Amino acid sequence: MRWYQTAFELRFAACELAAFLSKRGHKTLISENLLGIGSQVDSHRGFLPDARCNAIEAVAAGLGQMGKSGSLLTPEFGPHQRQIVIITDAQLTANELYYGEILCHECQTCVAQCPMNALGEEDIPLRIADQVFSVSVISRHRCDWSKKYALCSEEGPAMIGNKTKVPKPEGLVTIETIANALPGRDLIMKKRPCILETCLHKCPAGIC
Numbered sequence: 001m002r003w004y005q006t007a008f009e010l011r012f013a014a015c016e017l018a019a020f021l022s023k024r025g026h027k028t029l030i031s032e033n034l035l036g037i038g039s040q041v042d043s044h045r046g047f048l049p050d051a052r053c054n055a056i057e058a059v060a061a062g063l064g065q066m067g068k069s070g071s072l073l074t075p076e077f078g079p080h081q082r083q084i085v086i087i088t089d090a091q092l093t094a095n096e097l098y099y100g101e102i103l104c105h106e107c108q109t110c111v112a113q114c115p116m117n118a119l120g121e122e123d124i125p126l127r128i129a130d131q132v133f134s135v136s137v138i139s140r141h142r143c144d145w146s147k148k149y150a151l152c153s154e155e156g157p158a159m160i161g162n163k164t165k166v167p168k169p170e171g172l173v174t175i176e177t178i179a180n181a182l183p184g185r186d187l188i189m190k191k192r193p194c195i196l197e198t199c200l201h202k203c204p205a206g207i208c
């Protein structure tokens with residue numbers, strides 16, 4: 001997936017908008033992970049913000065709904081977008097929340113298809129203004145094992161010839177578990193990771 005281009009375009013657009021507001025005397029701050037609860041996905045252009053970065057903020061801004069996978073779902077693109085935030089002291093009219101068709105039908109595909117079992121069967125309710133979404137408890141390090149550190153070959157690396165073969169961890173995954181596994185990555189191909197993010201790739205939202 002060409003998330004790097006999406007991320008770059010978002011940065012360009014945010015910089016232009018921030019410059020526009022600055023010229024009119026407003027303070028601005030751009031954030032790719034405002035609440036700090038998102039993570040990163042690796043790509044051959046480096047680390048990029050993952051789909052959970054600024055997802056809650058986007059729902060609050062009326063762009064769509066929260067999926068069980070913790071990503072933003074929109075009627076136009078399902079889970080296939082990224083978000084960036086601009087904080088400003090400009091007086092802007094707030095958008096309403098999105099009240100269109102339900103986008104996450106809780107089909108559990110994201111939970112079942114995740115090769116790392118990073119999305120738990122347990123859900124937590126997430127309230128944003130007057131809406132409540134059911135979001136899976138996410139094992140951050142288990143997800144990052146695959147998405148950020150490219151240690152799960154079936155989620156992309158093997159498809160481009162990456163020979164990383166590290167056994168999937170059982171039970172709790174910590175940052176130390178990841179650190180111990182990193183020497184097992186393909187020495188050459190680790191520089192060009194390719195991550196599918198299966199929970200997004202298989203999600204039917206926006207296409208059914």
Ligand code: SF4
Nearest residue numbers: 067104107108110203
């Ligand atoms: S895969 Fe199904 S349960 Fe998961 S976010 Fe998409 S629609 Fe919701």
Ligand code: SF4
Nearest residue numbers: 114143146197198199
């Ligand atoms: S990005 Fe990959 S590892 Fe993380 S929840 Fe989605 S499918 Fe699972």
